[in-house]
Amino acid sequence: MKNFPSFFVIFLTLVFEIRAWAEEQCPFQVHGFLLGAVSGRVTGERPPNGNGGDFVLGEERLRLELRGATPSGEAFLLVKGDGFHDAVVNKTHGDLREVYTGYAKGPADLRFGRHIITWGVGDLFYINDVFPKDWESYFSGRPAEYLKLGVDGLRTQFFSKWVNVDLLVIPFFTPDTFPPAERFFFFDEFAGVTNRAARTPANRFSNIETAVRFSRRVTDSDLSLFFSRGFWRTASMRPDNTAAPTSVTAFYPSLHVYGASLQRNFLGGVTSLEGGYYDSRNDNDGNDSAIPNSEWRFLAGYQRELRRDFTLGTQFYGEIMDHYGTYRQTLPVGFYQEDHFRGVASLRLTQWLRYQTWKLSLFAAMSPTDIDYFLQPEITYRVTDHLGTTLGANIFGGQEETTFFGQFEKSDNVFWNVRYNF
């Protein structure tokens, strides 16, 4: 039985945990928030067959968070879930954001369940953070934490003077969530094809995803190395026939990522560097046009507090496609052709005012290669310790409708939310 070691570890952890819970009193904390969020498209355009009219988002959301730990902190649990009513289509949903139980002893801990994890040093540009993202939430104006989706599996961490290790074993695949056609305009190579199927990686042992990070300080820098084995989280599309497709299958090809990141103080600020190689295992030669080619990704960033309560962050992010010549040769006629190199520069300005009750921020990204942009201005006001409100906008634009930001040009929206924490 190949997987015996992991089952054994699971069993032992549960035994330790039950013992720890039984031996100690365990105080629980319940917290959460109520969130009302609305977002409206301001371009006057409505997606054909859309279900929201001018609305991209309209919901009431209740977050409940239960946290417990034994007094020693050895055994712990977290349940974080949302119930929400999508007012646009009058439907109620549940969303289990994060739930795990774990056991920690000395330098190590082990957790089972659904985990939200953020790796890497980029601000909205992710290289070694191979975990699923919810771009629908982000681009429709939900709070930023909703960009991250949980992964289901086992997480173990080990901390020491020499190296910290963070290991994930993820048996169940979660793809990224992209804005839906009912509420967003975006580029679809197969727009006219209605016969569609989706195939996620089967729940097989051989499809278990793993990701590991090794990190330590090296001469005042935070250095991390990453390795992951899993699948692209953005669907690839395979048509039955490239010349005259009648059906399209969405699928998630195999992907390995190897990378590194570094963060350190520099010139009065913090500088960040990150790079990775996206090894597209099902298309090593780059001759299958339906599967993304392997690519290099890199990022350089710098953040600095320019003056009191005012911070500037700037980044440059790039992707370089491997086997570009083969890609061009094998791309079917009439298909959108990606560039060999895609670069995006970004700027984030944050100003706190009036004892940090007001926060003004702007995130701006611009790609000189795609010739497109994304702007997200935001104003947040903390009315009291419990009540806060945010007004902001997502503004997209570009020369072409095929680029990442350019495709959303008709989906510019203004969002507003009110949140009560308890």
Add this chain to the structure above:
Amino acid sequence: MSIKKSLPFFLALIAAVVAHAQMPLPDATSILAKSQEVFFSAGADMKAKITMELMAAGGAKRTRILTMLRKNDGRNQKYFMHFHEPGDVRGTAFLVWKYPERDDDRWIFIPAVNMVRRIAARDSRSSFVGSDFTYEDVSGRDLSADTHTLVKGEKLRDTDCYVIQSIPKSSADFTKKISWIDKRTSLPLKEEYYDAQGEVARLFTADKIENVVSNGKTFPTVTKRTMKNVKSGHATEVSFTNMAYGVGLEERAFTEQSLQMPPQKWIQ
């Protein structure tokens, strides 16, 4: 008067001058250095639960509750801060490694997305979690940044104090600072920060001093302090509870592990 006759007189004069010079004439910088030591670095380590009440002139009140752990490491210091309240920052943690001669290393943990990041925080005049205290007020201003003069000795609420004037050598958010330092405990009891108009802009007061006894040693500690923005009327009152010094905080409490998994033993 012959030289021979006057020699004893000269010798006496020289002796007097030398004696005077050797008298422990308190110098302003060393008074402040001692004061910073007892105020910011007492004990080998420290733990405290801190309640900050932010009071607007109109009466609106906000509360921040955090646990602070500190450990001295030679002239360097390590701080760990874990927020309990308010809800929008609950579980957020800061780790600061402070060095006397260069920029601090600072990390933040954001629980909503489980992320540990370095943060840029160069401007030590930035508000500490939205309060009237700046980062500098919380961790100590570099003494060599100002010129210090001992103005006089004075009683402040029946306590003998040194009154020291500090003038920043380069542009700062105050033009002059007057400090009242308790002669006995070396704790700062009051500080006035003057603006360019020569008026008091911010006022620090030590409102309550308690003797915290840890491991048989007594540490006079300011357990309640206020920083008031005199111009706007906004004030922040900070209370320290559950204080202890020299509790043997392990090195691990000041690492990434602690950011992600707050040391339960110390933060309750």
